[in-house]
Amino acid sequence: MYGWKGTVLRVDLLRNEVTEQPLDESVAKNFIGGRGLNSKTLFDAVKPGTDPLSPENVLCFAPGPLTGTPLGLTSRLEVSTLSPYSGILGDGNAGGSFATFLKWAGYDQIVITGRAGSPKYLWIDNGNVELRDARDLWGKTTWETDDILHRRHGERISVACIGQAGEHLVRFASTMVDKYASAARGSGAVWGSKNLKSIAVRGTGRVKLARPEEFRQLAREDREFFSKDRLQREVIAVYGTHIGMMYWHPGYRYFQKYLAADEIPDDLAPEAWKKYEIGRTGCFGCPVRCRDVYRIPDGRRSGEVGSALEFECIDCLGTNCGIQDPVAIMEMENLADMYGMCVIGLGNTIAFAKELYSRGVISREDTGGLSLDWDDADSQVELIHRIALREGFGDLVAEGLYSLAKITGKGAMDYCYHVKGLSRGTHKPGLFALAHATSTRGADHLRGRSWAYGENDADLFRMLVKIRMLPPQMSKNPVEGLTISERATTLTDSIGRCKGAVNSWVCAVPLVWKYPMWDGLAKLLSAATGIEFDEAKLVEAADRIYTLERAFNIRQGITRKHDGLPQKPDMKDTRQGEEELEKHEKMLTQYYRVHGSDPDTGIPTREWLEQMGLKYVADELDAHGTYAEWDGPPLWSVEKYPHGGTRA
Numbered sequence: 001m002y003g004w005k006g007t008v009l010r011v012d013l014l015r016n017e018v019t020e021q022p023l024d025e026s027v028a029k030n031f032i033g034g035r036g037l038n039s040k041t042l043f044d045a046v047k048p049g050t051d052p053l054s055p056e057n058v059l060c061f062a063p064g065p066l067t068g069t070p071l072g073l074t075s076r077l078e079v080s081t082l083s084p085y086s087g088i089l090g091d092g093n094a095g096g097s098f099a100t101f102l103k104w105a106g107y108d109q110i111v112i113t114g115r116a117g118s119p120k121y122l123w124i125d126n127g128n129v130e131l132r133d134a135r136d137l138w139g140k141t142t143w144e145t146d147d148i149l150h151r152r153h154g155e156r157i158s159v160a161c162i163g164q165a166g167e168h169l170v171r172f173a174s175t176m177v178d179k180y181a182s183a184a185r186g187s188g189a190v191w192g193s194k195n196l197k198s199i200a201v202r203g204t205g206r207v208k209l210a211r212p213e214e215f216r217q218l219a220r221e222d223r224e225f226f227s228k229d230r231l232q233r234e235v236i237a238v239y240g241t242h243i244g245m246m247y248w249h250p251g252y253r254y255f256q257k258y259l260a261a262d263e264i265p266d267d268l269a270p271e272a273w274k275k276y277e278i279g280r281t282g283c284f285g286c287p288v289r290c291r292d293v294y295r296i297p298d299g300r301r302s303g304e305v306g307s308a309l310e311f312e313c314i315d316c317l318g319t320n321c322g323i324q325d326p327v328a329i330m331e332m333e334n335l336a337d338m339y340g341m342c343v344i345g346l347g348n349t350i351a352f353a354k355e356l357y358s359r360g361v362i363s364r365e366d367t368g369g370l371s372l373d374w375d376d377a378d379s380q381v382e383l384i385h386r387i388a389l390r391e392g393f394g395d396l397v398a399e400g401l402y403s404l405a406k407i408t409g410k411g412a413m414d415y416c417y418h419v420k421g422l423s424r425g426t427h428k429p430g431l432f433a434l435a436h437a438t439s440t441r442g443a444d445h446l447r448g449r450s451w452a453y454g455e456n457d458a459d460l461f462r463m464l465v466k467i468r469m470l471p472p473q474m475s476k477n478p479v480e481g482l483t484i485s486e487r488a489t490t491l492t493d494s495i496g497r498c499k500g501a502v503n504s505w506v507c508a509v510p511l512v513w514k515y516p517m518w519d520g521l522a523k524l525l526s527a528a529t530g531i532e533f534d535e536a537k538l539v540e541a542a543d544r545i546y547t548l549e550r551a552f553n554i555r556q557g558i559t560r561k562h563d564g565l566p567q568k569p570d571m572k573d574t575r576q577g578e579e580e581l582e583k584h585e586k587m588l589t590q591y592y593r594v595h596g597s598d599p600d601t602g603i604p605t606r607e608w609l610e611q612m613g614l615k616y617v618a619d620e621l622d623a624h625g626t627y628a629e630w631d632g633p634p635l636w637s638v639e640k641y642p643h644g645g646t647r648a
Contacts, residue, residue, distance in 0.1 A: 014114030038080035064496020085186030092183030104203030139645030163340030172345025184342035210530030316347025322374025557630035
């Protein structure tokens with residue numbers, strides 16, 4: 001095969017077996033790779049009612065067909081599983097060098113099943129693959145694990161692993177890649193449940209291209225765009241996602257409000273972070289280098305170096321938790337990376353606990369004497385340790401935001417602003433809220449590219465459409481515009497490309513300045529694979545992947561009501577609140593019709609499924625009938641067994 005390597009690596013931890021199987025060419029063509037390939041594998045392999053932390057769950061890793069090629073911004077790894085954080089589809093996307101090295105080692109996907117009897121790690125040395133004893137790694141941080149495996153196998157490798165949070169089955173534990181890149185949505189706990197500590201890979205091969213000269217020319221044009229685009233050159237390469245502090249409205253004290261640019265503390269503004277920066281870096285082969293490298297100047301971790309401190313950390317572990325001390329935020333970022341935890345899941349769950357504490361729903365007695373005052377950074381750092389190691393009150397917070405509300409009771413669910421278990425706060429009905437509500441992995445800013453909408457500022461929104469940072473359909477038909485955004489991000493995740501390539505709408509599909517929309521990507525995929533793609537085939541592939549993900553969630557009990565609009569208690573049962581819900585429901589009905597779904601249930605119709613080439617999915621949904629309604633992941637399925645390890 002061209003573009004693809006043509007091989008799937010299957011690892012059965014129960015039987016201690018590693019096998020290779022050919023990648024089905026029709027599957028590759030229809031689901032592209034990365035997210036598409038993983039979502040197809042999950043639907044086929046994970047049965048309804050599976051406990052995410054049971055051996056029956058499946059863990060998938062996949063780069064894309066453009067990963068490992070001369071095209072920049074393509075070293076992205078999709079990590080997918082049934083999420084123990086949400087109980088539905090859970091996938092995260094990480095950078096670094098792992099995706100490229102995995103591709104160069106000869107693999108389009110790794111599929112992990114079963115559970116090992118003792119801790120293991122997977123060593124991939126090009127075509128030589130073996131499971132090795134990891135008892136000496138168990139209890140180590142991700143940074144320690146990475147260092148040990150580099151000393152053992154050499155420098156020219158990449159390491160994906162979990163820290164103590166994954167070992168202790170913390171629901172929002174992450175897969176960490178090369179120390180600082182995180183694939184979130186709970187995959188780390190699935191590693192831990194399978195007694196899998198790490199995957200280390202060395203790859204020295206290359207990707208065969210069907211039409212290499214044509215592809216290299218397209219890749220040169222793409223790289224030239226990123227070198228000349230002012231947004232990439234003067235903003236992203238300089239500030240990275242720190243620029244979001246001025247434009248993306250971070251939450252404040254568990255979404256009491258969203259901070260405007262003039263409300264951002266001076267110490268947290270984009271330029272202020274430059275004083276801690278000692279360099280910049282990027283994923284393998286990236287021409288932009290959006291990630292900062294920083295050194296903590298003082299305090300408990302004085303002199304410690306970290307990297308890739310993003311807007312989401314400043315927002316979720318900082319302002320939304322009431323913390324405005326940049327040194328404390330850097331410390332918490334490093335702890336999250338070392339323990340292996342998603343800063344969004346960790347931060348929003350802590351912020352929720354603080355909200356309950358401030359309202360008297362939980363007390364200092366409940367927390368074991370730990371203060372949850374909004375501005376108490378030291379206590380928040382201590383809580384992070386306790387969450388990762390499941391100590392005291394941290395054991396409860398480790399269950400995640402939605403489960404924390406269920407277990408606490410006493411009206412806690414009234415303040416649990418979530419969609420399908422994940423939180424992005426509360427928003428007025430509109431495009432932004434609709435994108436979060438319908439995301440196939442719960443409330444999310446990356447599924448529909450909603451970070452870029454600028455919807456709360458009408459003048460900014462119109463300007464973004466005018467300069468082509470948003471598709472023209474956004475202003476004329478928001479649902480159609482959201483659908484285009486979903487397709488762009490779905491394809492981005494499937495080809496193995498970074499979402500930094502969709503910061504400008506013109507980057508959403510490579511080379512769109514020179515070629516009509518979608519045509520640039522079609523040319524790249526065609527030149528890489530030898531299969532002729534065009535706009536119609538790309539749109540159909542994106543819709544097929546998204547539809548299959550919705551079907552996966554339907555089997556987990558998701559219905560129309562779970563695509564709802566979270567509201568604060570003071571809005572419920574009010575005239576304004578009812579009007580907002582009514583507006584959202586109208587948009588949701590339109591959304592379902594565009595997506596080939598029954599407007600009453602949100603379930604894709606048989607006609608649509610068959611049109612997408614998913615007749616077997618329609619047959620299964622029809623044969624099963626009604627599924628048990630979603631109510632979060634199973635509670636307290638965590639096995640209490642000793643893990644060892646010390647504080648990071």
